[in-house]
Every structure is written in C-alpha cells, then in structure tokens.
Amino acid sequence: MGVTLKDVARLAGVSAKTVSNVVNGCPGVSDALRRRVRDAIGQLGYRPHLAARHLRTGRTGLLALVVDTPHLDEVARAILRAAAQRGHRVVVAPRGPARGVTAAWRDVPADGILLGTNAPPRDVLDAEVTAGTPLVLLGEGRDDRCDRVGVDMVRAARDATAHLLALGRRRIAAIGADPGPSRSRTAGYRQALRRAGIDAPAAYVRATARPERTDGYHAARSLLAHDPPPDAIFCYSDPLAVGAIRAATDAGLRVPDDVAVIGFGGTEEGRYVRPSLSTVVPDAEVIARAAVTRIVARIACPDLPPAEIVAPHTVLPRESAPAPPGGSRPASPRESAPELPGGTVRACPRGSVPHRETAPHTPRAGDGAAAAGGPRVPA
Amino acid sequence: MGVTLKDVARLAGVSAKTVSNVVNGCPGVSDALRRRVRDAIGQLGYRPHLAARHLRTGRTGLLALVVDTPHLDEVARAILRAAAQRGHRVVVAPRGPARGVTAAWRDVPADGILLGTNAPPRDVLDAEVTAGTPLVLLGEGRDDRCDRVGVDMVRAARDATAHLLALGRRRIAAIGADPGPSRSRTAGYRQALRRAGIDAPAAYVRATARPERTDGYHAARSLLAHDPPPDAIFCYSDPLAVGAIRAATDAGLRVPDDVAVIGFGGTEEGRYVRPSLSTVVPDAEVIARAAVTRIVARIACPDLPPAEIVAPHTVLPRESAPAPPGGSRPASPRESAPELPGGTVRACPRGSVPHRETAPHTPRAGDGAAAAGGPRVPA
C-alpha cells in the first residue's frame, strides 16, 4: 500500500516518465535503464494504481460482461476464456433490478460492455449510446446504433421447431420469457409452423416472467393440462426445458414419446437430466471470439459503423427430442448460418451503414465431439 | 462524457465543495442550495467520476466476489442479492488460472474481496494479507489472519455420510476435488465411518481435478467398476453428484436402490435431475448476510480481530438418497450448528485472538418450504 511510481523513480535514479515507459512497455528506454527500473519495481513491490491511470487516460483496461439470460450462459463462459486468453481483463457486472438494469453496470469501471441481456430497455440503450459507451449486444436485442454478435435468433428458433416437426409432431407449443424480449424466437417458431401449414392455438405460446427451471415447470404443467395437450414443446432456454421435462414426467407422461422437448443454449446441464435435453447450440466459441474482438475494436475506434456478426448454431438432438427416424439430419453450421457474404471486421472502415457479416467458422479440434456428444459419454 | 463537478458548481453558482457535499449527502448544506445543486446535476446529467473519487479517497465503493467452486453457487447468488439489497455494489471477479489465482482479482478495483475458493494457495493468501486487503473466506480454506463465513465443513460432511449410513449403506465412497482443498470434507466423511465402525478401502476416496459434472461422471464410473462396488457415494459438490447419478444409471444401476448418491451445495439443478438429488444445503441466506456484513465491517475497521462465523446447514433428502425408513430425521439447523456460544459480530472489539461465532439463524417465511421441497413441486 503506497509504493508509487515516484518511489521507484527515486530508487532507480530516473524520472517518473522513464518508470512509466518501462511499466507500459514503451520503447525509447535503454536496456540498462530498463533493467534498473525493473529491479526497483521488484524490490519495492510496486504496482501501478489503476484509478490514477484511469483518471489520467480515461481507460480502465477492463471489459464488463453482463449476462442476464441463461441461454447465454455458455457464451458467457466462452467469453471469459477468450478474453483471458488474449490478456483482456473482464469483470462480470451483476444484473440490476428488471428496470434499473443500468444501475448495476454503470458503476463498474469498464471501457466497454458486453451486454448479454435480452431486450435491453430502449431508454437504457439510449442512455448508453448517447453516453458513448462502447457496447456489444449479445442477446435478442438489436439496435441500429450498436454492434451485435450472436446467432440468427429467428432462424435458430425455426430450426428448433422444424426439428420437432421432423419428428412428426404437430401440436407444438413454445415456452419463453416475456413476449417482447423473445420476439424473434417466437417469430421463428411461427414461421416454421406456417411453412408446415400448421396453425398453433394462441394458448400454445406461453410467456414466463423469467427463463428459469421453475418457470418452465409451471408453464409446462399448465400447457399439458390444455386440451388438446401439445405433443412437443420448444423452450427458449435450457433451464426452462429442464423444468418442462420434469413437469411432463411428474405428470406421468413419457418424454419424448408423449411430449418431445427442445431447449435453447446448449448448456452442460442438459446432458445430465433424464431424458437428456435436445437443444439449440449457439457456437459459443465463435461468438466469444467475435464479441471480444469487436468490443476491443469498438473501444479503440468508437466511430466504427455498427456491425452485426452472425454466428452459427446447431440443433443438437438428444433423448428429449431425438434425431428423426429418416436419419439424423440436424442443421449443420453451414446450413444454419445465414447465406450472406462473409467478411471480417475491418478496422475503422469509412461509411456508416450498419452491415451484416457472417462470422468465419474456424473449426477446431474437438468441435465436433463437443457438439455431437450423446448422453452416454459426457466427455 | 465530461460533465464535471466544476460544471455543476458553476451552473448552480456554488463552490465545488458544496456540490460534493450534496452528492455525498453530507450535512451542512441549506435546503435551498441543495435543491439548486440537485437541479443543476439533473440538468447537466452529471455523474461523479468514480476513478477520481477512488484516487482521492482510496475507496472504490465496490466489493469483489470470487467464486470458484460450485458448492458455493447458491451462496454467491445470495450474496449478490444481499449486497444489492443493502446498496453495496459488487463485481464478480473471474477466477484466474489455477495457480495465478491472484491475477484475476488483484486488478479489479474493489475495497474488499469475498473469496469463495477452496484452498486459496498459501502464497496468494500471504500476499493479500500483507497487502492488507480486506478479505472474507467462504470456502474450506481457513486462516488465522482472515475472517471466514461458512458452514462447518467437517460436520456437514459427517452429516451427509451419516445420512447414507442411516439408509443402511455400508460401502460408502466419496468423490471430491483435490485432496488438499477438500480436506475437511474428507475428514468428516472418515469420522462418520469410523463412528460406525466401518473401514472404507482407500480406493473409495476419489480426488478429481475439478468439481464438475464430467469429473463426477468419470470418477463414479470407475468407482462403480471397483470390487466390491460402493452402495452409496458422497459427492463434494452437486455437479459431481449429478455426473455420478448419470454414470450410475448409464451403467444400468438403480439410484438409490443399488447406489445412493448425495451431493453438496443445495443447487436448484438437483431438484430437476432424475432421480432428484439429495444434498447438503448450506444456509446461503445466513452466509450471505454475514459475509456482506463482515466484509463491510472489515473494510471500515481493518484492525478487527479475525472471526469465524459458522452458518447452519441441512441435509436435504430427495430421491437419490431418501429419508431413512425410520422416519425422516435430517440434521436440523439446531443440530448441525456447532454447540458454541453464540454471538454477534461486534465492531472493532479489543483483543486479537481469532474467535468463533455461530451465526444467528433468523428463520424467514418460506425457509422451511425452500429447504423441504421434494421433487414433485419445484416451487
């Protein structure tokens, strides 16, 4: 407590500037001096005072991550890994109370925010945008003025629903959080049904207050008491689906025979429930890499035109909604990614029209294994 | 970006000091002035620059929470709630790489750290202690120089094992993370067996690299191939137990008939797996309240002698290790709390001998329901 740059400078017999240069790895310091300064730093146990640096430069060197919705849990984990790997420090900002979402993260000192909340309220977003906060959206929310990295939610929901249709289900229900935030998933769900010539009763779409297990449990219980009961349920998050499975089996129904269930998020938990959970898997690694790259670029270059980066997703059939009999044919990353011209994030391009890009899907060893894992071998 | 206290002062026609007083709610400002200042703040959209305040006062106003081990997941959630409720801002610091744990949180600006990691490495702890970082330990780790808030781990493990014994099990195995970090749980497990006159083979105690589902899966699989196979498994975290259940059922065994399983942590997830998971439930609310109170006190008053605050725990029987036939008799909070003189945390007492206290267990409405919930009604 209390060793300052000045102390180091005095001990090393140099000026503060030189110490600063050494600490920040700036060129223009002779090797001899550099060593002397390093020694002094080690000897005194000097650590730079982050707040002072922040006050001076306006930069904290921290990224804030806000994840509000369980379908992004795996994405959040991947972001933490990706950032650590590239030497970016991240703090996780707790989400605030429903409305005052802002409060929670406004006060964490960070250079930019990765916002994994569905439906950031309009006014909150406005405040951040006008304040000039570098912001990358991860959830459903979309805004012309902001970057977004994530899967094509409409298409992902359509694929999930199509998977249930391919199993021969016709009475397909949907359980999700508030209608507002989940708009695009509901749109995808409806698209798939429409294409199949099916008209779902209004009662088949259930909003829940939160996207948690208990909400899924209760929504499913009520849904299964409907006449006629659904023979399949698409849940907008894995926890919702876990609750739905429990509700169905508690009601004496067989999953998937009586009612198939599919979730959204690709969480580990789904592998272990019984029956194991079929789910839509966003490519968390791709999202994480793109999101970190993007927020860093945005911080460095605030005038970058807002971009939307679309990551691939996969439908992962497990026990609760297995691959259709005619041969397993889950949407591959290739198929599920929108057919748009690819591209990479360029630094500070001219122009300011929001553009849309497809994230490059760099396959890694283990990718397939991770996605394909059936219930039998939780690797 | 850029509205400073000075701007507010100028607009309101007062000095910086007065604005500062108003912002910080200090007395000694007339109501008229206070209003004028408030108006100016609103008009300009002024928000104090946290780094400047930090630099000046040495306080960030933030608490850091580090949770490294899933048996504290519910505790972490409760801490976030408790802190928010009392107006303390918390940031969650990501855990660093195994050894350099420090790195991850040293750089998040916080006034104190709630450290929910088992076995904080000695040198890391030494560094924090000598740096004078206010620190409250939540996990197994214990240190004469630090506060700790948590359940009596030895006793909790003993209770879990005793529960399996009460079911008539004799070949009881244990699955946990590294032996070091989990020392006291292993001690409790052994105590219970010894008291029952049982000698478990060394192979019945399995260390795992991490406390996650997949680790539990593999450890259990190998354990169940042992001759003779265990008829019960105590897992040091709920995810380990979820993995163990899946391994057992995948191997064609019935849980609990062939092998009973009990976890540790009382996570929600355990309610939804099938069979639902019996588990040791730390009283997360008590721990959360005590931990927040303690870290705040410690920050305000660094010379407080270190205290250990012991919170109650309960054994929650569910399907994977049901209540013993002779009538459900899980350890009650009263029974499971150590028989030590109660006490409350006093502010800055004299003396410096580490003392031990029992946290007051203030029963709240819904407490019973939350703890007793069987699998049928995930509230």
Place this chain on the structure above:
DNA sequence: CTGAAAGCGCTTACAG
C-alpha cells in the same frame, strides 16, 4: 533518449 511540469476529477483539511 530522458527530465520537469501540468492536469485528469474528485475530496478534504483549512480559512472565512
């Protein structure tokens, strides 16, 4: 390649 000085936006003794 290195040094001395100014200033980031607050708070806090110190005067009035």
Place this chain on the structure above:
DNA sequence: CTGAAAGCGCTTACAG
C-alpha cells in the same frame, strides 16, 4: 454554512 487550494498517482505534451 460556504469558498479557494492542495493533492491523490498516474501519463503526456513539452523541452532539453
């Protein structure tokens, strides 16, 4: 009850 001044620990033009 309010104001003017100093300083927290850095970095960054600006000189040498």
